[in-house]
Amino acid sequence: MGDRNGFDCRPGCGPTAALALLTALTFPETVRAQSLLVGASADFNSDLGCPILAVEFAEPLDLLVQSGAEASDRLDLVLRGEAEDPEGLELEAPEVVPAPGSxxxxxxxxxxxxxGADLVLGISFASAMVTNATMSADGTRLSIAVAGAEDTGECLANLTGDGPEPAGPEPEVEAEAAETAPDEVARDEADIETDFADARAAITAEDYDLAIRLLTRILNAPENSRSAEARELLGVVRERNEQFxxxxxxxxxYLERYPDSEGAVRVRQRLDALTTARGAPPEPLREVAEADRATPEPADEEEEAPASTDQERPVEPSGISRRPSDAPEPAEDDREEEETLPKLEYSGSVDATYFFRQGTTRFTEFDTSRRSVDDFVLQNSLVTSLSTIGSYETEDYILSWRVAGAFEVDFDDDEENFRFSRLYLDYDPKGSELSFRFGRHLVRSGGVFDRFDGATISWQLQEDVSTHFQIGSPVESVRDPLFGFDRLTYGASVDFAEIYPDTDxxxxxxxxxxxxxxxxxxxxxxxxxxGEWFSASxxxxxxxxxxxxxxxxVSGTHIFADRSTITLSLDFVQSPTLALSNAEQGQLGRSLDDLRDSFTLDQLRQLALDRTTASRSVTLTYFHPIDDTWLLNMDATIFDTEGNPASGGVAEILAPGQDYYASIxxxxxxxxxETDVVSASARYADTSSSTLVLADASYRFEPTERWRLRPRLRLGHRDLKRTGGTEIFAIxxxxxxxxIRDNTMLELELGGRLSxxxxxxxxDNSTESYAFIGIRQDF
Structure with a gap:
């Protein structure tokens, strides 16, 4: 199987790669019919200077708390589902996604x-890391900036608020540069030239942190005569500083902005060597300078480099006059690294889980003293699942994929079924602004709010503007057959990044x-x-x-100085999404084509409106860190739902009125x-059908490195408004x-419900018990 960090596809590996992909397409994912945890990928935030772990979710979640800012090899993030669900978002089993190979x-x-009532996203690292997590406005993407505790770059400084002291002797130019804030934009061409000269002097003195700050300041200014040179030099300095x-x-x-420049060939060679030999020590700066040096500009010839032991000039990509065909041949080692393409990488997990759930109901009628006992089996099935992500890279393109699905055998109903939540290929030709995705994938923007089977074409018009074109068929359930195309959807969207500072x-x-x-x-x-203290969407x-x-x-969040946050959200939603096909509801399986024999188009439109329910909600959420260990969270929601009139033979549904939810x-x-997690909460819900009070507590601890235990108890009391009764329950x-061993996990859960x-x-006295046991192998 593939190494998590990838391997080279040498002669003869093609059949192996094809077999791996065929296996991925044949088997599928996860215990839940629809996994909440979608996947994870590696990214980079140029503003922070940090690598980013991006985690995606199938449903919107709120980020309640993350473990403290101290370096650790374990990060726990507490998440919360929709506030109007009084009993919380439930996972049938822990969910795992492959970790990016970065x-x-x-x-x-x-x-x-x-x-308890919350979810915990646990992330383990190979060594101690400093992290900072932020949730996207729509609650479906979590971005975690990661810096090694021993790093000396700006990423760690940005995450902790202070950076390491510069190592080695300080050049004389540093004092002058320090008078200006590092993130200040250079004011004019003279400032840019000064900063560029100071940056080169800092490199000669091996003060890479100062060089990075100065070059970044040049790049923050409007496009200027030193922009291309500063961009390339910044990459070289970061590579020398082991910020790969x-x-x-x-x-x-650099290649996106200056693809036809004289330095593009040289930068592409550096990039190829870096990506194929990540972790290998970069060339010393002066050796790179020797290989890259060409005829300098007159202005550069007149400049005197600061004194050094060997009188070598620092790296400077300025004034390169040779044509791409004149570029020097790469060294023998570089050629060997470049020859590692094509390259295949993949990772994932496979698991098999057996589910069993049964119950007993004892019903007594007071008037007749009649008693009955009913035993039933709710679930008796085996789910085999696979989730995998991977890529195949050549000199011309990158082909990547994601497959997530499951095969379930129901022993009671003697049924078998496949379900796919993800099944797509990405094609990204190098040197092109276009990229393509085809298959079943999740889209939560551009007018598409869930999965669909089809194609997405993306076109990067310029750095801050991209367009996306989509065509396919909407997917209502992961059990829907692939590419059914009973309905056709198509559209386009345009993304504008930074149309205003910090605004997309x-x-x-x-x-x-x-x-x-x-x-x-x-x-x-x-x-x-x-923004830094306020965000809105x-x-x-x-x-x-x-x-x-x-x-x-409309949603807005304010962050206070003590890290407390308060969020106000206002929502209006039509459910299901307004569509003419909503007219099919309550029509005994008749399709739109069938209904056209009985109704005019205007009548069908009215039927669709009558079967669509509008709702409005207001949610206020407050989180307050009590200390480094404890967090207090409170939320309240008012939810108002309209009714549906009688029409087309479908009975009226009365408006349930306002529902109220609150929790602390x-x-x-x-x-x-060091590794335990404690959660306790009380929830209250007042709806049209009942009033519920729920207490929820859980404790997670690790008695040894290989064992993890999670006991949980929920106690509830419900007043039933329609029947005038009460329900008490314990779960x-x-x-x-x-x-069992590295990358192999045995999972067992036992539980029940007494009411x-x-x-x-x-x-009515009811008891329900359940058990599931599964084994999962990560690869």
Whole structure:
């Protein structure tokens, strides 16, 4: 199997790669019908200067707390689902996704598990790391900046608020440069020339931190005569400073902005050597300078380099006059590294889990004293699943894929079924602004709000502007057959990054058709602002076919000096998403084509409106860190839902009115040991059908390195408004994880539900028990 960090595809490996991909397409993913944890990837934030671990979720989540800022090889992040769910978001089993193979991140395991009413995303690293996590405005993408505790670069300085003292003697130019803030933009051409000369002097003195600050200041200024040179030199300095991910990002930016420049060949050679030999020590700066030196500009010839022991000039990509064909041949070692392409990388996990759930109901009628006992089996099935991500890279393109699905055997119903939550290929030709994705994938922007089968074409118009074109068929369930194309959706969106400082905008138009009929036709926008102390987002989706608002959201978060946060969100949602096909609801399986025999198009439009329910909500959330161990969180939601009129033979549904939800809880990390997690909360819900009070507590601890235990207990009391009765219930559970060996995990969960429901005429005592046992292998 493949190495998590990849391996070279040498002659004869093609059949192996094909077999791996065929296996991935044949088997599929996860215990849940729809995994909440979608996947993880490596990224880079040029503003922070940090490698980024990006984790994606299938549903919106709130980030409640992350473990402290101290360096650690374990990061725990507490997440919360929708506030209007009084019993919390439930995972049937812990979820695991493959860790990105980036050596800069050093991630060894990513796991999402239940902790009381909340979820805990646990991330393990190969060594101690300093981290900082932020959640996207839509709650589906978590970005975690990662810096090694021993790093000396700007990433660690940005995450901790202070950086290391410069090593070695300080050049005389440093005092003058220090008078200006490092992130200040150079004011004019004279300042740029001064900063560039100071940066070269700092490199000669091997003060790379100062050189990075000066070059970054040049690049923060508007495009100028030194921009290209500063971009290349910044990549070289970062590589020399062993900041390999940052160096790679700088080289990529250079090639995007200056693809036809004289230095493009040289930068591409450096990038190829860096990406194929990550971890190998970079060439000394002066050796690189010797290889790159060509006829300098007159101005450069007149400049005197600061004195040094060998009188060598620092690296400077300025004034290169040779044509690409005149570029020097790479060294023998470089040629060997370049010949490692094509390259195949993949990672993932495979597991098999057996589920069994049974129950007993004892029902008593007071008037007749009649008693009955009913035993039932709710689940008896085996789920085999696989999740894998991978890529195949050549000199001309990168082909990557993700497969996530499951094969389930139901022993009671004697049924078998496949389900796919992800199954797609990405094609990214090198040197092109276009990229392609084809298959079943998740889209939460551009007018597409969930999975769809089809193609997405992306075009990077310029650095801050990109467009996306989509065509395919919407997917309502992961059990839907692949590429059913019962409905066709197509549209386009444009992303504008930094249209205003810290502000991104997406605008889109989308149309969906059901046969010859327009199903939905929408336009909309998504606007996000991410400041240091305040963030906000707003989005709107308007259906111009129905002339109705389909979706609107406004949300804002303020961060206080003590790291407390308060968030206010206002939502308007049509459910299901407004579409002509909603008219099929309640029509005994008749399709739109069938309904056209009985209804006119205007009547079908009205039926669709009548079957679509509008709801409005207001949510206020507050998080407060009590100390380094404990976090207090509170939230409250008012939820108002409209009713549905009678039409087309479907009965009226009365408006349930307003529902109220509230919760208060504490979360503790490292309470009794370094790795334990404590969670306790109380929830209240007042809805049209009942009033619920719920207490929820859990404790996760590791008695040894290979064992992890998670006991949990929920106690609830519900007043039933419609029948005038009450329900009391208890839900105990115990989850046990045992690491058989590296990358092999045994998972066991036992639990049940005991409840007693009593009205004026009857009593219902119910017991339910469940167990699942599974084994998972990561590769």
């Amino acid at each position: 050596s800069d991140l050093g991630v060894t395991r990513i796991e999402l598990e239940q902790s 991910a940052q160096a790679e990002a700088e080289y990529l930016l 905008l997406t605008i889109y138009a989308n149309e969906q058709r059901a046969g010859s009929l327009v199903d939905r036709r929408t336009v909309g926008f998504e606007l996000e602002y991410e 707003t989005a709107m989706d308007y259906d111009i076919y129905f002339d109705r608002l389909n979706y609107a959201r 809880g504490v979360f503790g990390s490292g309470v009794f040991s 105990p559970s115990m989850t046990i994880d045992y690491e 007693r429901t009593e009205t004026s005429t009857s009593r």
